[in-house]
Amino acid sequence: MKYRKFGKTELTVSEVGFGAWGIGGDAKAGEVAIGWGETDDEVSKAALLKAFDQGVTFYDTADFYGLGHSEELIGETFGDRDDVVIATKVGHVVENGGPALDYSKAHVIEGCEASLKRLRREAIDYYQLHSARLEHLREGGCVEAMEELKAQGKIRHWGISLNTFNPFPEADYFFDNEIGEGFQIVLNVINQRALTLIEEAGKRGYGVIARMPLQFGLLTGKFDEDSTFAETDHRRGRLPRPILKMSLDALEEVWKIAEPYGIPKTSFALSFILNSSGVSTVIPGIKTPEQAVANTTDLVELKKDDYEALKELWRTKLVNLLNEMEKRG
Numbered sequence: 001m002k003y004r005k006f007g008k009t010e011l012t013v014s015e016v017g018f019g020a021w022g023i024g025g026d027a028k029a030g031e032v033a034i035g036w037g038e039t040d041d042e043v044s045k046a047a048l049l050k051a052f053d054q055g056v057t058f059y060d061t062a063d064f065y066g067l068g069h070s071e072e073l074i075g076e077t078f079g080d081r082d083d084v085v086i087a088t089k090v091g092h093v094v095e096n097g098g099p100a101l102d103y104s105k106a107h108v109i110e111g112c113e114a115s116l117k118r119l120r121r122e123a124i125d126y127y128q129l130h131s132a133r134l135e136h137l138r139e140g141g142c143v144e145a146m147e148e149l150k151a152q153g154k155i156r157h158w159g160i161s162l163n164t165f166n167p168f169p170e171a172d173y174f175f176d177n178e179i180g181e182g183f184q185i186v187l188n189v190i191n192q193r194a195l196t197l198i199e200e201a202g203k204r205g206y207g208v209i210a211r212m213p214l215q216f217g218l219l220t221g222k223f224d225e226d227s228t229f230a231e232t233d234h235r236r237g238r239l240p241r242p243i244l245k246m247s248l249d250a251l252e253e254v255w256k257i258a259e260p261y262g263i264p265k266t267s268f269a270l271s272f273i274l275n276s277s278g279v280s281t282v283i284p285g286i287k288t289p290e291q292a293v294a295n296t297t298d299l300v301e302l303k304k305d306d307y308e309a310l311k312e313l314w315r316t317k318l319v320n321l322l323n324e325m326e327k328r329g
Contacts, residue, residue, distance in 0.1 A: 001055025001296060006085075006280045007207030009157050009181050011125060013085050015274055016296050017058035018051045019211065019283035023073055024066020026232035030097035035066060036285065037233035041073060043288055048077045050289035052084070054296040060184070060209060060283045062089035062130055063115050064099075075120035087184075087209070088115050089130035089161055091142070103132050105141035112149050126207075127155040128184060131162070134169045143179060157181045159207070164326075168197050175204060182207035187279070189254055189272050190215040190247075191322050192314040202278025210273045210282040214266065218247045221255065221265035243325055250321040253313055257306050267298035272310055275302045 002015045022036040023044035048059070059078070061070045071088060078084050090111035093102045108129075115124060127149065129142055136142055146158040159182030162168055174180045183201050185194045187210040198208050214220055216235050225245040229236040258268040266284075273282045284295040302310075 003057070004280050005207075006126070006157075007181055007202075008205035009207060011085055011157065011207070013058040013207075013281045014056045015279075015281055016056060016270065016299070017060055017209070017281045017283040018048065018056050018292075019285040020048075020059055020061040020070045020074060021065045022285045022287040023047065024061075024070035026230070027066045027069065028232065029067075029094045029099040032099055033232045033234045033236070034064065034099065035232055035234065036287065037230040039287060044073050045077050046289050047286050047292050048074065051286060051292040051296070052078075054292055056292070056296060057083065058085045058087070058281050058283070060087045060211075062092065062128075063111055063118075064089070064092035064130065067094070068114070068118050071115055071118035075118050079120045080122055085125045086119060086121060087126035087128060088119065088124055089128040090115070091130035091132055091136075101131070101136075103129060103136040103139070103142040105145040108142050108145035109149065112145075112154055116154065123153055124155045125157065126182060127158045128182075129158075129160045132160055132170065133163075134173060137170060137173050146180075157207075159183055161185075161209075161211070162194075164191065164193070168194070171197055171201065174206070175200075180206070182209065182280075184209040184211055186210075186212045187273055187276065187282075188213045188215045189219055189269055189310055189314070190250075190318050192311060192318075195276060195311070198276060198278040200278070202280075207280045208278050210276075210279050213270055213273050213282045213284050218251070219265065219269035221251075224248065238325065238328060240328065243321075243328065246321055246324060250318055253317070254310065257309055261300055261302075263298040263300060264294065266294055267300070270295065271300050271302055272307070274299060275307050 003012050006013050025039045027035045091103050149155045159180040161184040164186045286292050
């Protein structure tokens with residue numbers, strides 16, 4: 001495992017982190033599935049420990065993942081030890097029987113206190129506004145809350161988990177007002193929209209967490225057009241048969257570029273991200289010890305021509321797949 005500085009902070013993070021959404025289990029917000037299907041808590045804890053054995057020191061979760069259950073598992077496994085960096089998020093809530101957003105100052109402060117208890121930590125290393133919009137930042141309450149929590153020592157650093165759509169006005173707000181210390185944003189072979197922003201953030205000293213590196217599992221190469229998902233797995237609606245078939249066709253050229261490296265498709269997909277300037281850490285979702293190993297091995301430095309070829313494929317072909325996926329939510 002290699003390690004990188006997280007922006008201008010004193011934090012050092014493993015270049016591959018642990019995406020802990022999946023271990024939250026098969027939670028629902030009303031009738032809306034917000035998890036990745038059924039899980040076994042003992043397997044989840046074993047996955048956390050196996051990842052640590054593999055050199056993973058960065059663990060990313062949210063109070064909405066499993067409605068707090070993901071945080072609880074991380075707290076039970078690691079507690080307040082200082083050889084791991086824990087990041088979590090606030091802002092997603094359940095209201096009126098469904099998912100909603102709350103970035104009020106009061107909720108951010110209350111959310112932090114609740115997360116600290118579940119995580120069993122004295123301070124959260126990196127606290128994030130979970131998909132806050134520009135209007136929430138301009139209202140100011142959430143920013144004030146973050147600064148107060150940092151001054152009180154309840155969080156060490158803070159930033160924002162950005163949405164997936166261009167442009168990224170929230171990032172510009174951070175730049176213009178010189179607030180926060182990091183961004184979490186989608187980056188993978190299928191979704192390269194944020195590459196320019198990520199490079200700029202890195203130049204300005206912001207830490208960058210790359211999420212969704214495998215695009216809901218499409219970049220593992222393990223799905224076919226007949227793959228199905230449980231009712232409590234949010235991918236059931238995102239990856240219907242037409243999208244699965246389209247992805248198989250669209251990714252053929254990607255796998256041709258990957259073949260000479262002789263590594264698993266998952267490793268190739270993660271390597272693309274780690275070759276991208278400005279990235280501090282990438283957080284594949286991990287649910288089992290086997291996935292912890294698969295997501296932390298056989299990472300390589302891509303040839304410049306191959307890296308540029310993947311960017312060109314995005315512009316000419318893969319963006320069409322992404323657009324079709326987004327039409328379905």
